[in-house]
Amino acid sequence: MKRKKSQVRQLIDQGRLEIVNGAWSMNDEAAVHYQSTIDQYTLGLRVIEDALGKCARPRVSWQIDPFGHSREQASLLTQMGMDAIFFARFDYRDIAKRRSEKTMDMLWTGSANLGSESNLFASGLYHQYNCPAGFCFDIKCNDPPIITNPNSPEYNWENRINEFVNFIKEQSQFYPTSHILITLGDDFQWKAAHNGYINVDRLIEGFKKFNPKIEDKEINVIYSTPSCYTKAVRDYVEEKNIALDVKTDDFFPFSYTTVSVFTGYYTSRPTSKRLERFANSLLQPTKQITTIAGKPYYFNNTLSQAIGVMQHHDAITGTEKAAVEKNYHKAIIKGMHEAVSYISSSLSSILGFSTDLNLRTCLLSNVSICDESDKDEFTILVYNPLARTTSHYIQIPVNDWTWKVTGPSGEEVENHLTEPIKDFSYVSNDIGGHVLKKVLFFRAENLPALGYKIYKFQKINSASSSAKGKVGSVDQMGFSDRYVNFDLTTGLLKSITINDVTMAVSQKMMFYKGWPSDSNAYTFRPDSNERDAIELGDVVNTVLINDGNLVREVKQVWKNWATQIIRIYKEEDFIEFDWVVGPIDQSDDVSIEVITRYTTELNTDGVFYTDSNGREIIYRKKDFRPTYEYTDEEPQSGNYYPVDTKILLKDGEEQFAVITDRAEGGSSLHSGEVELMLSRNLLHDEGGIIGETLREIEYQQLLVARGSHFVTLGMSSLGNGGRTMAAVERDIAQRKLLQPWIFYTSEDIPVKEQSFLNKELPNNVHLLTLENWIGDENKILLRLEHILEKDEDPNLSKEVEVDISDLFKTITIKSMKEYMLAANTPLDESVRLKWPQIIETEEESSPLNKKKPNGTR
Known part of the structure; x- marks a missing residue:
């Protein structure tokens, strides 16, 4: 084994073996x-470097199997130092045109x-990633x-060369260079690699022996790597002075054929998608x-x-079998329990506990189960992972009593059930545990940046303090x-007033x-017989x-399997729509895909915007592709896009976002509508792709999914407490991604x-990463990010200087x-x-924009 490792490292050092992607x-x-993408690349690339040295650093991304490709992925790859991305799956119409x-x-x-x-060389593979027809030499193939x-x-040597x-x-004939x-x-x-290499060796040898040509041009067949190919294309375009096509949007949605539009997986297995975000x-x-405590919790944990595996294109997508999904969940839950143990020992160390x-x-x-709050009294520590002060409304399942909540200074904190x-x-x-009858709300005010507050709860009366529902x-x-x-006739939402704006907004639960x-x-x-969603x-x-x-709440019930609470907080810039879907009624024996649809009076002419992996916002238009x-x-699925954190509408100064x-x-x-798919329960597995239907069972019954939408609206320009609506939306999304724990x-x-912290970071700067670096307890990995795009807010989008020399109380840099x-x-x-190709956007060519733009770094 030691000899093999040495041989592999030698091949790596000589450039004869190349690692691609490396995540x-x-x-x-x-x-x-994007945060989970960065983390899982960091993990994979560090393991590669530790095992194989820096010559093994991947230079290209090999994203050959995902079902469409995001612009933010390309941006992240350039910031990781990658030169290229190779992929196979993108729209059949795009492929035909290209x-x-x-x-x-x-x-x-x-x-x-x-x-x-952020320019990245991108190559669409001709025959996806399999062998050319007739040239598969593995034991599972029947090619001669x-x-x-x-x-x-x-x-058959010469005949095979000619083939x-x-x-x-x-x-x-489909590529722009001679490579x-x-x-x-x-x-x-x-599985029989020696068969493959023997036959490819014979192919290469045959081209030298028979010297075939295409239009009098010699053909050179060589073993190569994606990096070598990228370099060859780059040198060719420089030598011939040609320009490659430039792509500025993304590759969503991906349609394989006219009827196979890969947009269902944006929602498939919604509770699995939520668990990953929660973890x-x-x-x-x-x-x-653990970093603050100096007790290393290396990222290789x-x-x-488990979260790194969960990013896989057949994991977070929900396109795996149910048994595989449960295995992913098991690993994540095990990791979460382990993480809490590390936090406990680290805080004990910080506080000087023996x-x-x-x-x-x-x-x-x-789901209202918590043994820790099923008591007469208990204490919680609320930790804020943001590097700035924040306030947060806490929900805790409790018994139906009257409660006293005490804050850090002994002050009584208002609460209600x-x-x-x-x-x-x-x-x-199914699993045991006591379901608690009430939910207690209180507001944790001014949680310290990267810090905590302690709250105590005491039962003071067996009688309930909750008001009776109306x-x-x-x-x-x-x-x-x-x-x-x-x-009053339908019980449906009619309008929303927030951020000094009243907007006519209706909302319906529907299904396809x-x-x-x-x-x-x-x-x-x-x-196709009933195209539009059914109310x-x-x-x-x-x-x-x-x-x-x-907090004030109205609970709405459409069916016994479709319920929501519309929740308004006294001091928040959003309205929460807390929804529960399931077990979906399938008595009609049809597949059901549940959506919620928000309708405004905004005139949007088919234009809307979605985020790209939680980062930059991308322009969308119904029935339109830029390229x-x-x-x-x-018409429905072909206009669906992934929404990781936000979808929004604009009409002049008015803006509506979910x-x-x-x-x-x-x-x-x-026009003026936003719809989001909440859950899917399908009775068929078209083509037998997975081998089972997407009919999820959890706790011995069909799946119940719970989630939240945070709806906000206002005037897009400055206002909203001195911020644009874009800045408001960014703030909400960040606070919901990393809520206090x-x-x-x-x-x-x-x-x-x-x-x-000795000082908190500005509101537009996010502490993206703080972790110990494996192998050296005296090193930490620190990432700061500007959370706004360069044109989102005239004040907050500006460049920011941060002095980190004395940022942390327990860390000396x-x-x-x-x-x-x-x-x-x-x-x-x-x-x-x-x-050699110079690409400038209008903004870049302006003399007002010569500073380095904001971006993740």
Whole structure:
């Protein structure tokens, strides 16, 4: 084994073996958040470097299997020092056009903010990533081997060379240079690698022997690598002075055929998508607190690995089998419990405890199960992972008593009880535990930056302090400056007032009937006999369940499987739509795909905007593609896009946005509308792709999914507390991605409140990463990011200088070295390929924009 390792390193050092991509998994690009993408690349690339040295640093990305490609992925890759991306799956119409125009190789500008700095060479593979037809030499293939012995009755050497010439001639007509890349592989191949190499050796030898030509041009067939191919194309375009096609948008949605539109996976397995986001919100505090404590929790740990695997294009996508999904969940939950243990021991060390604080958390609070709060009294530690002060409304499942909540200074904190959104006793019937009858709300004010506050809870009376729900017509609910109005006839939402703007907004729960043969975990295709979504109808039950001073709530019920709470907070810039879908009624024996649709009076003319992996915003337009002619065989699914954190509408100065708590599929199919798909329950597996239907079972019944939309609106220009609506939306999305984490403890913690920073970061700067660096306890990895795009807010989008020399209380910075984004290559060692082609956007060419734009670094 030692000898083999040495041989592999030698091949790497000689450039004869190349590692591509190098992340922990080949991540999906639609349903992932950029923070998790960066983390899993960091993990994978560090493991490679430790094992194989710096010559093994990947220079290209090999994203050959994801179902479409995001612009933010391209941007992140350039910031990691990558030169190129190779992929296979993008729209069949785009492929046809690029082949006809010889633009299968292109330059992709991955960031509207970084401009030409984010140019990435992109190559669409001709035959995806498998072997050319007739040239698969693995044991699972039946293609004839190449026989070079002329005395053999099976001699076919020259004929096979001519067949390969024909393939080269076919592929080469679609690419802009005299170089083409031919892949030789497939899923689950190279089980008999020696067979493959013997036959490829014979191919190469045959081209030298028979010297075939295409239009009098010699053909040189060589073993190569994606990096070598990228360099060859770059040198060719420089020598011939030609320009590659430039791509500035993304490759969504991906349609394989006219009816196979891969937009269903944007939503498939919604609880799995939420679990990943939830786990990341614990991973970041774990890394922060253990680093502050000087007790290394290296990124090569159970939770980091589990979340890294979860980014895979058949994991976070929901396109795996149910048993595989459960295995992913098991690994994540194990990692979360391990992480809480690390946090507990680290905080104990920081506070000088000789024993462990024995912190605990409640992972089932969203279904009203929490042993830690099922007591007469208990204490929580609320940790804020943001490097700035924030306030947050805390929800804790409790018994139906009267409670006293005490803050860090002994002050009594206002609280009130409300009703759970649903009876979750089916969960306890399956796994045990006590379902608590009430939910307690209070506002954790001014949580310290990268710090915590302690709150105590005491039962003071067995009688309930909650108000009785008001059943029946509710025409208005909220506070004087933020409220919603309802239609008394239908019970549906009628308008929203927030941020000094009143906007007519209606909202409906609806569903698509899935086409029996063409909807599966990957694809979304409504039944062609009933194309548009079907309304669940009027709200059958409306209850004002909370009329408190902090939070006010109306619960709406459409069906026994479709419920939501509209929740208004006294001091928040959004309205929360807390929805529950399931178990979906399928008594009609049809596939059901549930959506919610928000309708405004904004005149949007088919234009809407979505985020790209939680970062930059991308322009969308119904029935339109920037780079090829759109055809509308699938008018619904063909206009769906991934929504990782936000979808928004604009009409002049008016703006309407929905921030999500997980990745969902979304669109604007009619002017002024936003629709988001919440859950899918399918009765068919078209083509047998997965081998089972997307009919999820959880706790011995069909899936129940719970989630939240955070709706905000206002005037896009300055206002909203001195901010643009874009800045408001960014703030909401960030606070929801990394919410304060609640830990329970039975210990008396003497320091009731503290920040681990000497000063907090500005509101437009985010502490993206703080973690120990593996192998050296005296090194930490620190990433800061500007959270706004360069034109989103005239004040907050400006460049910011941050002095980090005394930022942390327990960390003394003695020296610093800047690395590329994935932290595997020092900035001064990164040399990306420079392309002779000069690409400037209008903004870049302006003399007012010569400063380096903001971006993740």
